[in-house]
Amino acid sequence: LTDARSIADSRLVTVAQLDATAVEGECTEPSGATVVSRFGRLLDRGAVPPLLLALGVVAWVFGVSRLEIAAIGNYGVLATGDGWLIAGLAAPALALVLELARGRARGWVLGAALVALIVEIYATVPIVYGTPEYAWVFKHVGVTQALGHFGHITDPSSIYERWPLFFAGSAGISALGHVGPLAYATWAPLAFELANAVLLFGIFRLLVDDRRVVWLAVLLFEGLIAWVGEDGQSYYSPQAFAYLLWLGVLVLLLRWLRSSPSLESQRGRLTRLRAPLLEGSESVQHERKSIRTAALSLLVITFFAIVAAHQLTPYLALLAIAALTLLGLVRPRWLVVLLAAIAIGFLIPRYGLVSRNFGGLFSGFDPFANAAGKAGTSAPGAETFTALVVRALAGCMWVLTVAVIVRRRRAPGPILVPATLAFTPFAVLGVQSYGGEAIYRVFMFSAPWCALLIAQAARDLRLFPRHPMAVSCVCLVVLFAGLQGLYGPARPYSFTRAELASSAWLYTHLPRHSLIVLADENFPTRESAFFAAYDIQVVPADPQIGKPTVEEGDLSAVEHWIGGLGHRTAYVVVSGSMRRYAEYYGYPRGYNAFVRGISVAPGSRVAHVDADTTVYRLAVQQASPTPPAVPSGGRAHRARPVHRGGRSRRAGRSHGARRFHRPRRSHPPRRAHRTR
Amino acid sequence: VTRSRTAVTAAAGLMASVTATVLIEVPPWPAANFGGALLLGCVPAGAGIMCWLDAGENAAQAGLTLVLSLSLLAIASSLMIWLSAWHPSLLFALAGASAVSCLARLRLQARTPSAELDRSTNATSGCGESSESAEIHPAP
Numbered sequence: 168l169t170d171a172r173s174i175a176d177s178r179l180v181t182v183a184q185l186d187a188t189a190v191e192g193e194c195t196e197p198s199g200a201t202v203v204s205r206f207g208r209l210l211d212r213g214a215v216p217p218l219l220l221a222l223g224v225v226a227w228v229f230g231v232s233r234l235e236i237a238a239i240g241n242y243g244v245l246a247t248g249d250g251w252l253i254a255g256l257a258a259p260a261l262a263l264v265l266e267l268a269r270g271r272a273r274g275w276v277l278g279a280a281l282v283a284l285i286v287e288i289y290a291t292v293p294i295v296y297g298t299p300e301y302a303w304v305f306k307h308v309g310v311t312q313a314l315g316h317f318g319h320i321t322d323p324s325s326i327y328e329r330w331p332l333f334f335a336g337s338a339g340i341s342a343l344g345h346v347g348p349l350a351y352a353t354w355a356p357l358a359f360e361l362a363n364a365v366l367l368f369g370i371f372r373l374l375v376d377d378r379r380v381v382w383l384a385v386l387l388f389e390g391l392i393a394w395v396g397e398d399g400q401s402y403y404s405p406q407a408f409a410y411l412l413w414l415g416v417l418v419l420l421l422r423w424l425r426s427s428p429s430l431e432s433q434r435g436r437l438t439r440l441r442a443p444l445l446e447g448s449e450s451v452q453h454e455r456k457s458i459r460t461a462a463l464s465l466l467v468i469t470f471f472a473i474v475a476a477h478q479l480t481p482y483l484a485l486l487a488i489a490a491l492t493l494l495g496l497v498r499p500r501w502l503v504v505l506l507a508a509i510a511i512g513f514l515i516p517r518y519g520l521v522s523r524n525f526g527g528l529f530s531g532f533d534p535f536a537n538a539a540g541k542a543g544t545s546a547p548g549a550e551t552f553t554a555l556v557v558r559a560l561a562g563c564m565w566v567l568t569v570a571v572i573v574r575r576r577r578a579p580g581p582i583l584v585p586a587t588l589a590f591t592p593f594a595v596l597g598v599q600s601y602g603g604e605a606i607y608r609v610f611m612f613s614a615p616w617c618a619l620l621i622a623q624a625a626r627d628l629r630l631f632p633r634h635p636m637a638v639s640c641v642c643l644v645v646l647f648a649g650l651q652g653l654y655g656p657a658r659p660y661s662f663t664r665a666e667l668a669s670s671a672w673l674y675t676h677l678p679r680h681s682l683i684v685l686a687d688e689n690f691p692t693r694e695s696a697f698f699a700a701y702d703i704q705v706v707p708a709d710p711q712i713g714k715p716t717v718e719e720g721d722l723s724a725v726e727h728w729i730g731g732l733g734h735r736t737a738y739v740v741v742s743g744s745m746r747r748y749a750e751y752y753g754y755p756r757g758y759n760a761f762v763r764g765i766s767v768a769p770g771s772r773v774a775h776v777d778a779d780t781t782v783y784r785l786a787v788q789q790a791s792p793t794p795p796a797v798p799s800g801g802r803a804h805r806a807r808p809v810h811r812g813g814r815s816r817r818a819g820r821s822h823g824a825r826r827f828h829r830p831r832r833s834h835p836p837r838r839a840h841r842t843r
Numbered sequence: 844v845t846r847s848r849t850a851v852t853a854a855a856g857l858m859a860s861v862t863a864t865v866l867i868e869v870p871p872w873p874a875a876n877f878g879g880a881l882l883l884g885c886v887p888a889g890a891g892i893m894c895w896l897d898a899g900e901n902a903a904q905a906g907l908t909l910v911l912s913l914s915l916l917a918i919a920s921s922l923m924i925w926l927s928a929w930h931p932s933l934l935f936a937l938a939g940a941s942a943v944s945c946l947a948r949l950r951l952q953a954r955t956p957s958a959e960l961d962r963s964t965n966a967t968s969g970c971g972e973s974s975e976s977a978e979i980h981p982a983p
Binding site for chain 2: 314315317318319320331332333335336338339340341342343344345346350351365366368369372373408411412414415418419458461462465469471472475476
């Protein structure tokens, strides 16, 4: 601000000299100095941050209105958007930091800036496309529709229906509101993220007295997790719901169940071991027993909701609570036992499903393999660039956090809670890969506390509020790195309304039990309550799903594979989203040749066509006893009914998973290709 | 201020219960119905509980209200699914129970001296400030 004022001094005096009108109350000053003084007062009164915020919102609205779907390229929305969009996205973050740098930061400006930032981040793509992002969201919509329509579990072998809490709750709201989940799934990321921000703000306030640190931490969090948002943090999914509930559990835990480890009154080896960690801890006032009992009851109820909503989240939560209990920061000790009993008691009757899909509770004791994420592709260019950006962001976040903890090693007590919560999620990597998704859950559970620790360090190092420009730059770098992760793959993973309408056409026009063949799975299918009545298959040519067993460019091989599915007729779907996906990832190879071939193949005729989608009705020739040549190392794919089994490794998969993962030229698949 | 935090929660819960029910049942517009359903899912049940507990911070209070509401609605819905007794209109019971709880809390506030009520809702203990300030004061 001082710099800004000096610039203002140099530029405005000349202009102001033309102003002969003295401002009331400042008649004694020269006119130029008066204007400078007015500008200075403007800054002092804090007109700049709200003005910047307002202009930023206007710029963002204008920038979004100029975005065209057709113009969005493989590098995503940021690369396509013009200066208005970029300025609009940057302005709320800048306004927030500038407001924090003021002598008296106003809560309403900070709140408005944060809300504007979150709205801009999570509303840009929904406004442009108007449909939910990510093909796997439509599966969740379908399960919700099915539960709402049938009113009971229809497929006990479906992992979604065995953990139905999120879907049931959503079905309840849909039924009361007389709208389907498709109507609001588009906006779920925005809603979840706003709710997360409120809860995180509350949690940070319970841990830190300095409100500046709290606001800065929430701002950093929004930038850090933007890329992983689509990996389950915030889209319409059970994991996003469970994450929100986990934050609620943390409020209960940190508000009413904190404990002061009084070292003097305790003896034993554990006490001696943890004593150095508790150095500098502040005492916490204990609550009345009745209040603690009420909080415990609410915590147990919320934890049960997490357990019944998502498979992995309760164990990440349990790890964190166990660590806090072990350090004596949370009481009572038996709470961990009770929560573990709830989680395991719910799991036992469903363990077969978990075992089939994730290799059991302990899928492998190789942390590096479990942290490796999902198999990527080798597409150079956009995918590699975005993957590099988000990997760098995640790496920097953890390295900085470790540095902060090391710096506070002599008296880690005050940061013990966030430090514990930041790194306990890593324990899950010791036992479980969660189909390659565990590393992203670890990031999600770690990011808030890393953001808090980094913000605290910025305060301790006096970077903030003394150097707001430096802090602004860091925040903007973090924000735009996260946004590149979020917006980078918008082109392949967003769908047009026409594609969604075509998907609906399948369920309204095709007979039940029809075979629907997707040239690639990147298409909005399974959003109907009746999706399980159809045999939906994906041509096994994408290495990201499993080992390719069919060369998609070879039409006869694909037809042979379809022939083995046991249907006389197949409805083959090709779409713009599949083409964009193939261009982005380089897989399935031969997609364009397949599209050309199927259009002129004997026995193929167009059943439905619109701007983005074509559905071919293909008369199937039954498979000959001799299978066609299979790509080296593969085996003939034997299709299995979709949605009779549990969730595939890719069910609920994240795109960021692929971006985070280093693309490889080739990778050995862990399993043969599975259909969903 | 903390006294008002739980009281505000109670008032919000009461208003949300009534508004949600009206929005769901009365207008013929799906947008209003959905708004009512969302309101029913996000506020009443949690407010019915949190009007008796002070989280010590406005954001935490609002967040917990939301989380508890969603949890209870989802658990109730899941129970109906598990029991094969899908009657979503039973979810109105959440609004009813919340309204009763919030009314009781407001009545208690009207009858009880401030300090005593603050103690009963645990308003003055724990971490975090017990009062909200509109501005962040300069760091030392």
